Amino acid sequence: MTKPSLAVWKFASCDGCQLSILDCEDELLAIAGAVDIANFPEASREVKPGPYTVSLVEGSITTPHDRERIQEVRAQSGVLVAIGACATAGGIQALRNFSDVKGFTDAVYASPQYISTLETSTAISDHVKVDFELHGCPIDKYQLIRVLTDLLQGRTPLLPSESVCLDCKRAGVVCVMVTKGEPCLGPVTHTGCNALCPSYNRACFGCFGPKNTPNTTALADRCTENLGLEDEQMIRLFRTFNAGAPAFRTESERYENQNH
Amino acid sequence: MQVYRFEADALNALIATLRERGYKVIAPTPMDGAVVLGEITDAGQLPRGYCDEQEKGVYRLKKTDRDAFFDFNVGPRSPKRYLFPTNHVLWRSRQENGRLEIYSESDDEKPFAFLGIRPCEMKAVAVQDRVLSKGPFADRIYSNRRQKALFIPVDCTRAGKTCFCTSMGGGPEATEGYHLALTEVIDENRHFFLARPGEENSVNLLECMQAVPATAEEIKQGRDLIEKTAACMGREVNTAGVAEMLAEYRDHPHWEEIGKRCMNCTNCTMVCPTCFCFEVEDHNDLTGQNTERTRQWDSCFNLSFTYQHGGSVRHTNKARYRQWLTHKFSAWHDQFGESGCVGCGRCITWCPVGIDVTEEIQMFQEKTS
Structure with a gap:
């Protein structure tokens, strides 16, 4: 029986999520044993032709060329998994969605007429059907291994989409919001990082994006009414790596438009 | 002694x-x-x-x-x-x-x-x-x-x-x-x-x-x-009739009001010394030869907690908060013959948005009296 094949694709991104795959180290041989790594230019020059059983797609769609390329990737992929904040929410570069992109290109480039870019940075699922989304900036390598394992066994991957608080409390970490009054996005953020930042006594900045049924308004009200945050700080709180995720975008716009 | x-x-x-x-x-x-x-x-x-x-x-x-x-x-x-x-x-x-x-x-x-x-x-x-x-x-x-x-x-x-x-x-x-x-x-x-x-x-x-x-x-x-x-407790609950009141007023509009403030973040259930819900998961390694079944703390505030074919039973914040509060102060009596709350106050202190069970119960008492 031929091994299932794996392809890894890059769109607008920093490569950090692809590095998480290489960072698997101890498990890398097991992965290579379970799948044929057929197309992963960051790891190997050998590129085998598609179709591929599983495609991992990193990065967001920011150019007309990429908008077409993702269609080709979809056509060659059995299962398409979007990995990381860029692929699932547009990434940090989705900050452009709230600004004048032409103004940026004119200011930054000496010959802006050569720049071909879109007005927005969008998630892969805005363009093609995505079978599974793996969140985080970067993704968690253990979650990645779980997803690959489940896919190889023919199961629908099952990852928790609950709050970071759930894992924070399971790990016995002391709440930074309650003990220090820090604005922590943990209560509205998708778990999967094993409460990494709170474990180091720092508030969650939401790099895994919104959890299921996030009540961002209740959190934002607490931050402004009790923790002393100003409107400008609220906009910044929700506009980082997942600024384009609908729940975070709506909340930041509520403050930007003074609609709260 | x-x-x-x-x-x-x-x-x-x-x-x-x-x-x-x-x-x-x-x-x-x-x-x-x-x-x-x-x-x-x-x-x-x-x-x-x-x-x-x-x-x-x-x-x-x-x-x-x-x-x-x-x-x-x-x-x-x-x-x-x-x-x-x-x-x-x-x-x-x-x-x-x-x-x-x-x-x-x-x-x-x-x-x-x-x-x-x-x-x-x-x-x-x-x-x-x-x-x-x-x-x-x-x-x-x-x-x-x-x-x-x-x-x-x-x-x-x-x-x-x-x-x-x-x-x-x-x-x-x-x-x-x-x-x-x-x-x-x-x-x-x-x-x-x-x-x-x-x-x-x-x-x-x-x-x-x-x-x-x-x-x-x-x-x-x-x-x-x-x-x-x-003599100097910081909070107080008048428990007389609370179990019956919560069971009776399941459709009271105040649940909706709490649901707007609750983030379903699970903190109250995690710190509660009597909450006992858990989930069981099976994992295997990449070879498919080694499997383990693990059990971990779960919470009735999680969407997955009531997931059945087709979706979750309690999909609103209101429904999940109501489940938790009525279980602690009402249904626990039916199940185990006592209250599920010992009055430690953890759920009040460790709620990131400061929802206070004693205040909410009092609110129900005032609104339904």
Whole structure:
């Protein structure tokens, strides 16, 4: 029986999520044993032709060329998994969605007429059907291994989409919001990082994006009414790596438009 | 039973003796801005000279000008963490040469000696006993750890602003389930502990501390402190008719109002010393040959908690908060013959947006009267 094949694709991104795959180290041989790594230019020059059983797609769609390329990737992929904040929410570069992109290109480039870019940075699922989304900036390598394992066994991957608080409390970490009054996005953020930042006594900045049924308004009200945050700080709180995720975008716009 | 007295600096001898007898000593200790339960090996790790200020959604650890060891109220962790572990492997299996071998996981955790836990925590252990070890299906892990554990609670001589144990049938004095109950007494001249052995065979624990029978005056000093504490609870709940009220007003519009504030983040259920819900998951490795089944804490605030074919039963914040509050204060009576709340106040302090169960219950009482 031929091994299932794996392809890894890059769109607008920093490569950090692809590095998480290489960072698997101890498990890398097991992965290579379970799948044929057929197309992963960051790891190997050998590129085998598609179709591929599983495609991992990193990065967001920011150019007309990429908008077409993702269609080709979809056509060659059995299962398409979007990995990381860029692929699932547009990434940090989705900050452009709230600004004048032409103004940026004119200011930054000496010959802006050569720049071909879109007005927005969008998630892969805005363009093609995505079978599974793996969140985080970067993704968690253990979650990645779980997803690959489940896919190889023919199961629908099952990852928790609950709050970071759930894992924070399971790990016995002391709440930074309650003990220090820090604005922590943990209560509205998708778990999967094993409460990494709170474990180091720092508030969650939401790099895994919104959890299921996030009540961002209740959190934002607490931050402004009790923790002393100003409107400008609220906009910044929700506009980082997942600024384009609908729940975070709506909340930041509520403050930007003074609609709260 | 005879009440004993020992000097405060003898605590170290107690800890050493417990360790010699093979116990892992679990006691309050300061960590990252809170007093939490953790393993200690020395009395120097106790939160001596610390107190806490608690309010809804707020906890601040402070230094005091007293030398007391137990001048604080409960922190985010409770004995639940040790008796009902957050994550536990139930069994493993291995597939080899077409055969499937299943290995049951033994729990080789050392017995716990809980030192300095509070009377409300003792009561919470009794509540969990009824759920996890006294029903028709006793939980193996919990029952085993519970049976081997030793309890040395310290009475509360200070009530927190989110405390309401006296409303829930408890109080600042340990009354059940302990091996040795202590009261800390400190004034300008003296610093000692009163000790009440819970069982005949725990009297021998007193020897290592050179405990002597307490005088009537010393016993009165301790009693006065406990009575004073009982009189200054930070919160109060009038429980009369609460179970019936919550069951009756399931469609009251106030649930919707709470649902707007609740983030379904699970913090209240995680810190609650009686919440016992868990989920069970199977994982295998990439080869597909090695599998393990694990159990971890879950929460009724999670969407996945009621997931069935087609979706989740409780998909709104309102429905999930209502489930939790009515279970604690109403349905728990039907299931286990008592309330699921011991009035420790953790869910009030550790709610990131400061939702207060005592306020919400009062609100229902006002709106439905």
